[in-house]
Amino acid sequence: MKSKKVLKKEVKRLMKKKSALREAVGFVSETGLWAGAGTMVGIANYFYGFSMKPVKHDPSREGEPDEIPYTKGRIWMNTHPERRDWYEKAEDGLRIHANFIPTPVDGGDHRYAICVHGYADTSESVGQFARVYHDLYGMNVVLPDLRGHGKSEGTYVGYGYHDRLDLITWIDRILGIDPDAVIILHGISMGAATIMMATGEKLPSNVKACIEDAGFSTALEEFAHVYSTLKQKPPISSDILLPILRQIGKVRAGYDLNDASPIEAVKRSVTPTLFIHGEADKFIPCSMMHKLFEAASCEKMCMVVPGADHVMSVVKDPEGYWAKVEMFLRNVDPAIVERKASET
Numbered sequence: 001m002k003s004k005k006v007l008k009k010e011v012k013r014l015m016k017k018k019s020a021l022r023e024a025v026g027f028v029s030e031t032g033l034w035a036g037a038g039t040m041v042g043i044a045n046y047f048y049g050f051s052m053k054p055v056k057h058d059p060s061r062e063g064e065p066d067e068i069p070y071t072k073g074r075i076w077m078n079t080h081p082e083r084r085d086w087y088e089k090a091e092d093g094l095r096i097h098a099n100f101i102p103t104p105v106d107g108g109d110h111r112y113a114i115c116v117h118g119y120a121d122t123s124e125s126v127g128q129f130a131r132v133y134h135d136l137y138g139m140n141v142v143l144p145d146l147r148g149h150g151k152s153e154g155t156y157v158g159y160g161y162h163d164r165l166d167l168i169t170w171i172d173r174i175l176g177i178d179p180d181a182v183i184i185l186h187g188i189s190m191g192a193a194t195i196m197m198a199t200g201e202k203l204p205s206n207v208k209a210c211i212e213d214a215g216f217s218t219a220l221e222e223f224a225h226v227y228s229t230l231k232q233k234p235p236i237s238s239d240i241l242l243p244i245l246r247q248i249g250k251v252r253a254g255y256d257l258n259d260a261s262p263i264e265a266v267k268r269s270v271t272p273t274l275f276i277h278g279e280a281d282k283f284i285p286c287s288m289m290h291k292l293f294e295a296a297s298c299e300k301m302c303m304v305v306p307g308a309d310h311v312m313s314v315v316k317d318p319e320g321y322w323a324k325v326e327m328f329l330r331n332v333d334p335a336i337v338e339r340k341a342s343e344t
Contacts (some may be wrong), residue, residue, distance in 0.1 A: 163197075215289070
């Protein structure tokens, strides 16, 4: 961590530029903490870099037993002979990227699965999910890079907030080439938060279902949880840190972390949703899934996988996982999971 002197200097520079940081200092002043306000804002600014700047995927764990299914999925996506790059311009002008792999079914197919990755990774990490939809069910698959990740532009982690609108951009791209498209959404971790927030918007009727795996209830609740688990952290509580971090996020990322709220989105959603979570998830607690499930107003199912850590439900119990997904989708519309390709 930077020294106290360096942090104070950095805070002073930022406060001269951005009024939102003055608002943050005002908060700590009102709570009787003015003496350390500059340092606190500096710590929050440091924590912004720790949590909201994009992090590249670390390949060092790809050979570990639990990671092998994910690694095979990465290889499948990256080496697929039909993989194509899609690029679009987001509403705020960023150039965003997705991988498109068309259906293997002769004559084409109108079914599409959009598979969305999580924090500190890229679209290749959902290759194992896309592979099932593509090879087993004969679907077209779209694997976006969230902003700031992979080949998509961006200097911050969106935690699904702006990403939800980028996802709608990909939905519009599909409908532009196939107005009869039948679309399902499947996301893990931050990708799960993204698709849930998208369902809180007015989506085209072509979007038939959502499978969220290990998503968080709100970004701020997840930040507070992660902060509480850090072995070394500044001697200030998350109740003080997070309001300051929100103001810094408004300046540097252009959005309020308080608005990254899947739980509010599922209250508005009319998209049938399957909620999946690992019972032993230490990064995003399973209790968040229960909150999401209770809040959801849409048609819904849930699945808790005993002993599964974060995004490991599909690894811990692959047969049970995909059986539940198929049952859910069949309940929505049996035609979605009609098997049109040879199982590989």
